[in-house]
Amino acid sequence: MSAPFITEAAPLSASLAVALLVGVGFGFALERAGLGSARKLTGQFYGRDLSVLKVMFSALLVAMLGLFWLSWLGLLDLQALYVPPTFVWPQLAGGVLFGSGLIVAGLCPGTACVSAATGRIDAVFVLLGMFVGMLVVGLLLQRWAAFFESSAHGAWTLPQLLDLPYGVIVAVVVVLALAAFFVAERIERGTR
Amino acid sequence: MSAPRQPQGYADPYLAGAALGLVLLAAFVLVGRGLGASGAFASVAAGTVALVAPEHAGASPLFAHYLGAQGPWLEWLNVELLGVLIGAWLSAALAGRVRVSIERPATLAAGARLTLAFAGGLLMAAGAVFARGCTSGQALTGGALLSVGSWLFLGVAFASAYALAPLLRKAWQ
Structure with a gap:
């Protein structure tokens, strides 16, 4: 039997039990890294503390390499994983809005939950803003439905886009991330 | 109760990141999907609108997505985010970092x-x-x-x- 183990056919309670456990691990790791602190998180954008880049890319590398090797060994069916669909223009516009909101709020949605759980009132306000924003945008979205659904490519991956083998892209991402870690250490030393 | 102790320092970012990567990998292996956060806010907003003004909820391309099968409240990401709150609190409590404050x-x-x-x-x-x-x-x-x-x-x-x-x-x- 190959992974993923809990499919659509499994009882909802099994998948929700995993959701709770995965969430606990997610929150624990983010808090340990210090990303529940808006000041530490925003240090990324002032060259003061590049923890965001280091945490995010080491997590991405571990997960990406884990998926690659598990599927290579035949232990995991990559086709059964949910790949978020690509919508080029909406995602570019969304990225601009999101990145702007991130530096204004000082926390992203996940780290704002972490920060709020550790007692920070500013993070509670980020969560309130997220909720109100979802209500408002959700209610207005019909007006922008054409743009929202535009440039749809479905599940589209870098190996498909660049017409290169999966392993080559994985190797390139590893090299780029290691180079980014090297530069991050240099930048931090420079500002201290 | 003892006097408030000095909060511990944060973990090494590469180590914490690798641990986070293993959590993400576990999610892929167990349920075939990864992590999320904003989707929980969307589904709670969808559930709220569905209670107050159901005709608006179904018409929204955002909310409609969360109103299928098990409904907006038992959405996977809601339960995952509840876990995030518990895990973050646990980590901070163990390190003496829980404190009501406005960080600025x-x-x-x-x-x-x-x-x-x-x-x-x-x-x-x-x-x-x-x-x-x-x-x-x-x-x-x-x-x-x-x-x-x-x-x-x-x-x-x-x-x-x-x-x-x-x-x-x-x-x-």
């Missing part, structure tokens, strides 16, 4: 910090709707799956935050 530099008034926090939340919600996810669901999860849209989102979101950072120097220095 001395030069920024509390009201200004809370206003920025709320406004930033609004902007991130709008961004996450169009991007179909946030740092967790797109940048991290989609990034590990090598999704084209996720890498576009990751690059543009980081670039935008860097571009605006000089204007907000006072809030974060």
